Amino acid sequence: KKTVIVSLWGDLATNIGQELLDIADKSPVVAIKSLKVGDFQGVSLSAISKSLVLIDPEVPEAQKLRSWYDSEGKDTAMAALSSGSIPSNSGNRSVYSDRVTLSHITSNPSLGAEKPAFFSIRGYISFIKADQAMWYRACKTCNKKVTESTGAGYWCESCQKNDEECNLRYIMVVKVTDASGEAFISTFNEEAEKIIGCSADELDSLRSQEGEDSPYQLKLKQATWTPHLLRVSVSQNEYNNEKRQRITARAVVPVDYAVESRNLLENISKMGVSQ
Missing domain, CATH: 2.40.50.140 (Nucleic acid-binding proteins)
Incomplete structure (x- = not known):
């Protein structure tokens, strides 16, 4: 009984996102595979290139969720995992x-x-x-600013190491x-x-x-x-x-x-x- 914000990007936002917007009043069941989990506003989920989004999939779990939502879920108070709470x-x-x-x-x-x-x-x-x-x-380890090394790569003063990429x-x-x-x-x-x-x-x-x-x-x-x-x-x-x-x-x-x-x-x- 919790809610979470999921961000869609690129074609997913343009196509699936628009489809969801058009049928939002029907409260569709959405199944999403492969998401990036972040700590933005407590918990946040973001689509990545290999994310798969299905609307009203014909699987038992979706049917069970739909049945629960129609009978009691839509009137149930939900705890928000990412509804705008700030660290x-x-x-x-x-x-x-x-x-x-x-x-x-x-x-x-x-x-x-x-x-x-x-x-x-x-x-x-x-x-x-x-x-x-x-x-x-930025350093891939600590996100601090890096400088180009004399030879090759990037030097992180914070981590005291040189990396090939940043x-x-x-x-x-x-x-x-x-x-x-x-x-x-x-x-x-x-x-x-x-x-x-x-x-x-x-x-x-x-x-x-x-x-x-x-x-x-x-x-x-x-x-x-x-x-x-x-x-x-x-x-x-x-x-x-x-x-x-x-x-x-x-x-x-x-x-x-x-x-x-x-x-x-x-x-x-x-x-x-x-x-």
Whole structure:
């Protein structure tokens, strides 16, 4: 009796994802083979290249699940394994807690002066600068930054070892917009992957492809104007003896419109009570 978020990418998202979206009101049974398990928001599941997704498969387990859901499951309270809960180093709250508009953050320059402040926002990724430094070379063991060795390979100062290969990990800035305004938000690897829809290594391979319709530019364009729920931290950085506000994404979650509708109804109800 638990729920978990599963992310689909590429053709799976385009084809199977659209099919699921079209029949979501029928609550289909979904069987998925070969998923990547991560610790994003407690537990997260992501499709990989060899993932297999079946909708309403004709197997006993699916029939049993359907029978349970129709008789009692749809009215049963579920424990969420990944419904927006954030690890403790990210404010230990939900993307549905401390919801504010971007203007609430940007119009209060003193926020985060003494210690980081955490908020949740709902907004659109409105711009991603294509020529920014979007990633760094990382050690495959510890994810720390590596440097090119004099001979060959990459040197990790943290692990004190040289490897033939390294990974690319995102570290980029995106512009987020909501009804109240806009702000530039720093994102790191896990959060950026949720926004872009692929790994930094995959995006780098697209960047190297030339053509009139650049697949790299197209990928960034596809990532914009999609709504997200973001858990952000607000802190103060000093630059040229001037303190500046720094907003960092700590979690990025797709908008669950059913949950958003329930929250909206609850807020409207509270407004009626207060009056």
